[in-house]
Amino acid sequence: MGILSVELSGQLLARFGDRFSISKALREQHGRGESHHTPAIPDAVVFAQSTDDVAEAVRLCAAAGVPVIAFGAGTSLEGHLSAVRGGVSIDLSQMSQIIRVSAEDLDCTVQAGVTREQLNAHLRDQGVFFPIDPGANASIGGMAATRASGTNAVRYGTMRENVLSLTVVLPTGQVIRTGGRARKSSAGYDLTRLFVGSEGTLGIITDVTLRLQGVPETISAALCSFESVEQAVGAAIAIVQLAIPIARMELMDRA
Ligand SMILES: Cc1cc2nc3c(=O)[nH]c(=O)nc-3n(C[C@H](O)[C@H](O)[C@H](O)COP(=O)(O)OP(=O)(O)OC[C@H]3O[C@@H](n4cnc5c(N)ncnc54)[C@H](O)[C@@H]3O)c2cc1C
Incomplete structure (x- = not known):
């Protein structure tokens, strides 16, 4: 069970019941985002349902010197969720009110x-x-x-x-x-x-x-072609400088 002591596991189990898990599949799912970074899996996962739940999980882990990692939807692209020193992943997906x-x-x-x-x-x-x-x-x-x-x-x-x-x-x-x-x-x-x-x-x-x-009353979209990236950038700058209320601009290549 890595760095999780029997005492801390017992405390988390007593507080969270089946919202505390050391299942390998769940831990693997929580040790990675959607990026290419090498996953590093936490020692346990806690599913929080309230601020008090989070505070209690953090307090128990802090007292034992065990790292915690917040987990939202797991869409990070920067390797944020790798539990490089193990610890407890605190999953907030059930805090959906x-x-x-x-x-x-x-x-x-x-x-x-x-x-x-x-x-x-x-x-x-x-x-x-x-x-x-x-x-x-x-x-x-x-x-x-x-x-x-x-x-x-x-x-x-x-x-x-x-x-x-x-x-x-x-x-x-x-x-x-x-x-x-x-x-x-x-x-x-x-x-x-x-x-x-x-x-x-x-x-x-x-x-x-x-x-x-x-929500704007009307929305329109347009596709503009340019001979060069410089021209496209120039147009983007001019649109902003002219205070045209544009919501999105995306630069795309031919493909
Ligand atoms: C196809 C795709 C396109 C994307 N495009 C963009 C883009 O254009 N711009 C952009 O900014 N991002 C983009 N992302 C990245 C991603 O969506 C963002 O990083 C997103 O904000 C992460 O939210 P999450 O809930 O998935 O967090 P997670 O991936 O679960 O966590 C990300 C980080 O936030 C921390 N965290 C999560 N919840 C909490 C919390 N409640 N309190 C404290 N810390 C917390 C985690 O510990 C971790 O460090 C893209 C991702 C994908 C898959």
């Missing part, structure tokens, strides 16, 4: 395991949507942790511009809330921006308050 949507305030709060497709399906009849689209159906917690972007970034920015506040479990197991729903605040350190992009190293995000966008 949409806690609150305020379409008129253009924001919502979701548990970290909610995926972006799940959120947009929930929002579809409310005139608003969540614009960050990294291609994969990633979790909102994982997207905040990796400061995800996507083809809409030219208009809507990345997770950095779209996360308003977070609930985070620190490495000690302490729970903090960063930021608030107000668009503007200069009170205290900007901890939200510190955790966005911290790749699971500073804490585990358990819920996220997100900015939403109105």
Whole structure:
């Protein structure tokens, strides 16, 4: 069982029951993302359903000096999920509750395991949507942790511009809330921006308050051909400089 002591396994089993697993198949699934990096499998997997679950798993592992790795949807392309020193993978996929949507305030709060497709399906009849689209159906917690972007970034920015506040479990197991729903605040350190992009190293995000966008009344798409990459880049720069409200621009080759 690697670095997991009998005592820690017993404590995790007592707290999480069948949401604690040392099954090889599950551990293998949690030791890799979707990249070519060599997988390194954790010693156990815990499925969290609440902030308290995450805090308790982190507290127990911290007391035993065992590493923890947050697992969202496993779509990372950078080898983030390799358990290079073993430890416990804390899977947040069962934290999939949409806690609150305020379409008129253009924001919502979701548990970290909610995926972006799940959120947009929930929002579809409310005139608003969540614009960050990294291609994969990633979790909102994982997207905040990796400061995800996507083809809409030219208009809507990345997770950095779209996360308003977070609930985070620190490495000690302490729970903090960063930021608030107000668009503007200069009170205290900007901890939200510190955790966005911290790749699971500073804490585990358990819920996220997100900015939403109105669905445009009309959308059109076009394909333009250029003789050279320089011309294509020049056109992209001119479009942005002329403040044309473009949502996506992608550069493609002939193939
Ligand atoms: C086909 C494809 C296209 C992609 N295109 C893009 C793209 O255009 N732009 C882009 O940015 N990314 C892209 N990605 C990468 C990927 O989708 C992002 O990295 C995504 O944000 C990861 O989210 P996840 O839920 O899958 O996280 P995971 O892969 O599960 O985890 C990624 C990292 O975040 C940490 N983490 C996960 N959840 C939490 C949490 N709740 N709290 C703290 N840390 C956490 C993990 O420990 C790990 O370090 C693409 C991936 C695929 C497969």
